[in-house]
Amino acid sequence: MDIDVLGPLGVRVGGVAVMPTAPKPRKVLALLALHVDRVVPVGLLVEELWGERPPRSARTTLQTYILQLRELIGAALEQGTESAEASGDVSAKDVLVTAPGGYVLRGGGGSSDVVEFERLAGMGYRAMDGEDFAGAARLLREALALWSGSALADVRAGVQLEMEVRRLEETRLCALYQRIEADLRLGRHRELLGELTVLVSRYRTHENLHGQFMLALYRSGRRGEALSVYQRLRQALVRDLGLEPSPELRRLQQAILKTSEPTPHGARSEAVNAGARDRLARVG
Structure with a gap:
């Protein structure tokens, strides 16, 4: 599974896009993608979808959205014949897993732009600490190049996603500031x-x-x-x-x-x- 959140939301299974069109399922997918390989509690998903006053049917409706996502994942698994996930040994329930108290989106060793951004930025910060300004500028520039716009630009964010977007934008600004600092120290x-x-x-x-x-x-x-x-x-x-x-x-x-x-x-x-x-x- 390949996940992009540093710009428009993109989730691909076996190279095939998994992208619901309805706003609420997109929110669910975005929140799961941001926390790939980690349990996202039901309560957090409910708050994202309906705020502080969810309807009585919130949990049942959430289950419906999870089912819709699994259907999309299942279709992608069938189409993505070249991926290991599409070999027939993995089902949609293995990718979007029901866990105690919540749900987990399994990355299956695929790529995540936010994980790669954090890896490169961390290396850049360490290079700055070591006064390797040329290396820091290069690594931080590579990290920032992973952004293709505002985080989750095409998702109508609720409370939880708004917090995540603010956090991501702050990490972007921090990396940008440090990259400029490295360039200044190089006389640019x-x-x-x-x-x-x-x-x-x-x-x-x-x-x-x-x-x-x-x-x-x-x-x-x-x-x-x-x-x-x-x-x-x-x-x-x-x-x-x-x-x-x-x-x-x-x-x-x-x-x-x-x-x-x-x-x-x-x-x-x-x-x-x-x-x-x-x-x-x-x-x-």
């Missing part, structure tokens, strides 16, 4: 300007991204624009959240104000950590 400041322009417009109050944009502009000889980025961020923070920029970002702004020219070369950006004035001298 000018190459990042276009990307960071889009990102700070999308995430108007994300201080780390704004700090990276300020550094990229500063190291590209665009000191005035770097200071303008800080002012726009401050206005957005005050207006939208009633907050001032963090002390770290204020130190970065002050360091840029007090430093007339960037040094020509260096190795690290350090994002928006303390010691911004020393950091500016190191970034290249």
